[in-house]
Amino acid sequence: MKTFELSRRELLKAGGALIVSFKLFPALDLFAAESQTAGMPDPTQLDSWIAVAQDGTVTVFTSKVELGTGIKTALAQIAAEELDVPLAKINVDMGDTDKTIDQATTSGSRTIERAGPQIRQAAAAARKELLRLASQRLGAPAENLTVKDGVVSVAGNPSKRVSYAQLVGGKRFNVTIDAEGRLGEMKLARDVKPKDPSEYQTVGKSIARVDVPPKTTGEAVYVHDVRIPGMLHGRVVRPPVVNTAPASIDESSVKDVPGLVKIVREGNFLGVVAKTEWAAIQAAEALKVTWNKPETKLPANREDLDNYLTSNKSFTTLKQVEKGDPAAALGKATKRYEAVFRWPFQLHGMIGPSCAVADVRGNKATIWSGCQGPFRTRASVSGLLKIPEENVRVIYHEASGSYGRLSNDDGAEDAALLSRAVGAPVRVQWMRQDEHGWEPKGPAQLQKLRAGVDAEGKIVAWEFIDYSLPWTVASATTLLASEQIGLKAKIPGQGNGNQGGGEIYAFDNIKVVAEEIPWMKPEPIPLRTSNLRAPGQLSRCFASEMLLNEIAADLGVDPIELRLRYLAADKRAADALKAVAEKSQWQKRRQPSENSSAAIAKGRGVAMTRRAGGYTAAVADVEVERATGKVAVKRITLSHDCGLVVNPDGVKNQVEGNIVQGVSRALLEEVTFDANGVTSLDWETYPILRFPDVPELDIVLIDRRDVAPLGAGELSTVPIPAAIAHAIFDATGARLREVPFAPKRVLAAIKATKPA
Amino acid sequence: MAKFSLKVNGKSRVVDADPATPLLYVLRNDVKLNGPKFGCGLAQCGACTVIMDGKAVRSCVTPVSTVGGKPVTTLEGLGSVKKPHPLQKAFMEEQALQCGYCINGFIMSAKALLDANPKPTDAQIKEALAGNLCRCGTHTRILRAVKRASGQKV
Numbered sequence: 001m002k003t004f005e006l007s008r009r010e011l012l013k014a015g016g017a018l019i020v021s022f023k024l025f026p027a028l029d030l031f032a033a034e035s036q037t038a039g040m041p042d043p044t045q046l047d048s049w050i051a052v053a054q055d056g057t058v059t060v061f062t063s064k065v066e067l068g069t070g071i072k073t074a075l076a077q078i079a080a081e082e083l084d085v086p087l088a089k090i091n092v093d094m095g096d097t098d099k100t101i102d103q104a105t106t107s108g109s110r111t112i113e114r115a116g117p118q119i120r121q122a123a124a125a126a127r128k129e130l131l132r133l134a135s136q137r138l139g140a141p142a143e144n145l146t147v148k149d150g151v152v153s154v155a156g157n158p159s160k161r162v163s164y165a166q167l168v169g170g171k172r173f174n175v176t177i178d179a180e181g182r183l184g185e186m187k188l189a190r191d192v193k194p195k196d197p198s199e200y201q202t203v204g205k206s207i208a209r210v211d212v213p214p215k216t217t218g219e220a221v222y223v224h225d226v227r228i229p230g231m232l233h234g235r236v237v238r239p240p241v242v243n244t245a246p247a248s249i250d251e252s253s254v255k256d257v258p259g260l261v262k263i264v265r266e267g268n269f270l271g272v273v274a275k276t277e278w279a280a281i282q283a284a285e286a287l288k289v290t291w292n293k294p295e296t297k298l299p300a301n302r303e304d305l306d307n308y309l310t311s312n313k314s315f316t317t318l319k320q321v322e323k324g325d326p327a328a329a330l331g332k333a334t335k336r337y338e339a340v341f342r343w344p345f346q347l348h349g350m351i352g353p354s355c356a357v358a359d360v361r362g363n364k365a366t367i368w369s370g371c372q373g374p375f376r377t378r379a380s381v382s383g384l385l386k387i388p389e390e391n392v393r394v395i396y397h398e399a400s401g402s403y404g405r406l407s408n409d410d411g412a413e414d415a416a417l418l419s420r421a422v423g424a425p426v427r428v429q430w431m432r433q434d435e436h437g438w439e440p441k442g443p444a445q446l447q448k449l450r451a452g453v454d455a456e457g458k459i460v461a462w463e464f465i466d467y468s469l470p471w472t473v474a475s476a477t478t479l480l481a482s483e484q485i486g487l488k489a490k491i492p493g494q495g496n497g498n499q500g501g502g503e504i505y506a507f508d509n510i511k512v513v514a515e516e517i518p519w520m521k522p523e524p525i526p527l528r529t530s531n532l533r534a535p536g537q538l539s540r541c542f543a544s545e546m547l548l549n550e551i552a553a554d555l556g557v558d559p560i561e562l563r564l565r566y567l568a569a570d571k572r573a574a575d576a577l578k579a580v581a582e583k584s585q586w587q588k589r590r591q592p593s594e595n596s597s598a599a600i601a602k603g604r605g606v607a608m609t610r611r612a613g614g615y616t617a618a619v620a621d622v623e624v625e626r627a628t629g630k631v632a633v634k635r636i637t638l639s640h641d642c643g644l645v646v647n648p649d650g651v652k653n654q655v656e657g658n659i660v661q662g663v664s665r666a667l668l669e670e671v672t673f674d675a676n677g678v679t680s681l682d683w684e685t686y687p688i689l690r691f692p693d694v695p696e697l698d699i700v701l702i703d704r705r706d707v708a709p710l711g712a713g714e715l716s717t718v719p720i721p722a723a724i725a726h727a728i729f730d731a732t733g734a735r736l737r738e739v740p741f742a743p744k745r746v747l748a749a750i751k752a753t754k755p756a
Numbered sequence: 757m758a759k760f761s762l763k764v765n766g767k768s769r770v771v772d773a774d775p776a777t778p779l780l781y782v783l784r785n786d787v788k789l790n791g792p793k794f795g796c797g798l799a800q801c802g803a804c805t806v807i808m809d810g811k812a813v814r815s816c817v818t819p820v821s822t823v824g825g826k827p828v829t830t831l832e833g834l835g836s837v838k839k840p841h842p843l844q845k846a847f848m849e850e851q852a853l854q855c856g857y858c859i860n861g862f863i864m865s866a867k868a869l870l871d872a873n874p875k876p877t878d879a880q881i882k883e884a885l886a887g888n889l890c891r892c893g894t895h896t897r898i899l900r901a902v903k904r905a906s907g908q909k910v
Contacts, residue, residue: 276785351855683889
């Protein structure tokens with residue numbers, strides 16, 4: 001049994017057997033001098049970021065975590081590049097709050113954009129120091145030195161050489177570096193010049209991901225696989241709506257479950273702990289609980305929800321752009337367009353439900369977690385248990401892909417409460433209905449759009465208002481168990497974003513805003529909400545791009561040509577659109593273009609977006625069965641510009657996954673609920689895309705060496721629903737206004753189509 | 757509780773368990789295997805798939821009492837990073853996963869498919885894997901990996 005509790009110092013002494021998969025590196029005994037105080041290391045110390053072992057292996061410490069998106073490999077590439085060390089010699093030690101510096105939660109596709117430069121600068125600072133040491137050792141000026149594979153030599157005299165390992169292997173750098181700002185905004189070693197991208201040899205290559213091999217063999221240790229000696233198993237028992245109290249608990253209902261250790265109740269939190277996982281499952285299932293049934297004023301269906309969204313005052317308005325006077329321009333316009341679009345609650349839908357292991361002893365806690373933000377989990381557990389943050393250590397292990405869901409680590413809190421109650425390590429895993437029912441969902445949205453066109457066919461007015469529920473679960477609010485024991489969030493939540501409402505187009509009069517409608521009151525609510533991959537933007541892009549496509553059709557202009565008229569000032573946007581047009585062999589068309597009355601109508605549609613500095617455009621090819629409204633997405637062609645590409649195949653993998661998830665969300669996904677709670681509690685009632693329905697994919701990566709690398713974890717999922725909706729319009733004339741594009745809805749839209 | 761004698765990855769194991777315990781929990785917690793994963797407990801997602809008596813089965817709904825002497829193979833039983841099975845090697849070469857949580861199920865279902873049909877068509881592969889859910893969306897890579905493992909042109 002390997003211990004999971006090595007400290008940073010112990011790790012460096014003992015080698016990284018666990019975290020550093022399949023590699024051991026020799027003891028770094030000189031780290032004995034390191035402070036033994038637990039807690040986050042000092043960001044101004046180079047040693048906090050990078051360590052060189054005696055065999056030349058380099059360890060990079062980061063609070064960013066691998067979520068299956070490939071950043072472990074990409075960050076290793078960045079460090080290897082700056083240091084001129086082979087990638088195989090780089091270890092990345094991720095997400096341990098006692099060993100890494102808080103670089104912000106891994107979310108928003110921001111790791112490569114923000115943590116990338118931090119690691120690049122730390123590596124460049126390390127290289128600079130190594131060259132300084134080598135210069136002394138070799139008696140040659142630093143500018144005459146070259147580095148290859150971690151060995152420094154004198155240019156023109158290769159026999160004069162010294163390795164990184166010989167210089168600092170197993171020792172501390174003891175170098176102070178500049179560290180300004182916090183989290184993702186932290187700027188490191190600003191005085192050190194990194195390599196010019198033109199010199200890159202490792203960055204920019206499709207290097208095989210380091211996390212892939214053990215995941216194919218069962219050798220990878222996910223958080224679900226963490227086993228601590230003496231560990232018990234827990235399950236939670238949730239009410240149908242939060243925040244409900246158990247009115248009565250019939251403990252005799254589980255007296256026959258063998259191995260049951262304890263029924264744990266704290267406030268409204270209820271769970272069971274047992275010696276075996278099966279016993280915990282049985283006990284949680286069998287426990288007879290009568291919950292109070294407070295009156296909910298929850299919208300019980302979509303119509304009520306729409307009324308709720310449009311009749312409640314927003315707590316904040318997120319302004320994306322306001323230019324000119326859209327209302328006045330609308331008044332003068334020759335043609336006016338109006339439309340309302342709707343988006344349902346959707347799931348992150350982790351295949352593996354929430355799981356965590358906690359060991360709470362006195363006023364100290366160790367949490368093994370698959371969360372996206374180890375420091376965020378540390379803060380929430382500290383608040384929950386009322387113990388100091390530095391007494392909580394969070395150790396990251398990979399979990400099931402989370403797409404934003406594990407920004408909010410409910411499982412860790414559950415495990416912590418249960419462990420404290422029994423005084424032993426407890427592993428908690430949510431059952432499927434817990435995850436479907438209680439994961440904080442992507443919020444429902446509604447958009448109202450108005451546009452106006454003048455006599456010359458120019459779009460002169462554009463008004464886009466998004467009415468969205470916020471993230472009721474976010475960094476400044478409370479998690480589920482905290483709510484249940486009576487801790488209250490002080491704010492209504494965080495906004496669901498405001499990109500994707502048409503702001504990329506240079507219309508003379510344009511307003512794009514998002515109104516955030518509070519969803520905290522009246523409690524209790526059964527539908528928690530949070531950030532779901534590219535938050536809110538699929539919905540906004542669907543609405544804005546669909547209306548734009550319909551305007552193009554009405555004006556008799558090709559939809560790509562129409563867009564390019566308003567993208568003259570944004571070359572990257574225009575390039576992305578032209579790239580997808582070329583790759584998809586787009587032919588100029590007036591839409592709807594399908595004139596036959598064949599049983600299967602074929603169409604293609606286009607949509608694009610900008611998100612966090614990246615650009616993407618998609619063309620969807622669909623077939624619609626006229627009689628049933630069933631939509632088959634046959635092919636998605638997509639162009640993608642996320643600046644300089646660190647790992648092309650890694651980005652491609654992300655883009656492919658983003659597309660497939662986008663198709664799934666467009667065609668199938670909708671959380672169902674009534675006044676009593678969520679009713680889609682498994683994969684039958686909340687289906688996602690299955691293998692036979694996955695389209696062909698054709699991807700163009702636009703690699704921009706002159707633009708700093710950006711993330712690829714969100715961007716390309718955004719235009720997919722809009723492109724599919726447009727293709728359905730092209731095929732049938734049906735104007736879809738709501739996701740998902742279920743056969744019944746598509747059929748109704750086809751029937752509502754008036755013959756031209 | 758009762759004693760059950762199982763044959764897992766070629767080795768005999770005796771476990772003490774409630775007869776109703778799904779095989780998944782026995783494999784994970786008693787045999788200490790990490791390949792099969794809990795996804796739904798409802799036979800809806802395939803993350804728990806193992807091969808029993810030559811067939812891909814959902815271990816989350818297979819009571820341990822029904823296993824008997826039937827040989828059980830898990831992901832670990834196919835190969836290791838050092839010595840991967842051709843399917844595992846193909847998944848590595850095609851980089852056919854992201855988070856990898858579902859991949860156990862895809863590889864085990866593909867193993868059962870290739871054992872029965874060594875040169876499946878694309879449509880047959882998609883159909884055989886239709887019961888496995890992947891949320892990261894790596895299907896096109898998985899398709900290539902299975903074709904590669906079957907010695908067909910990718």
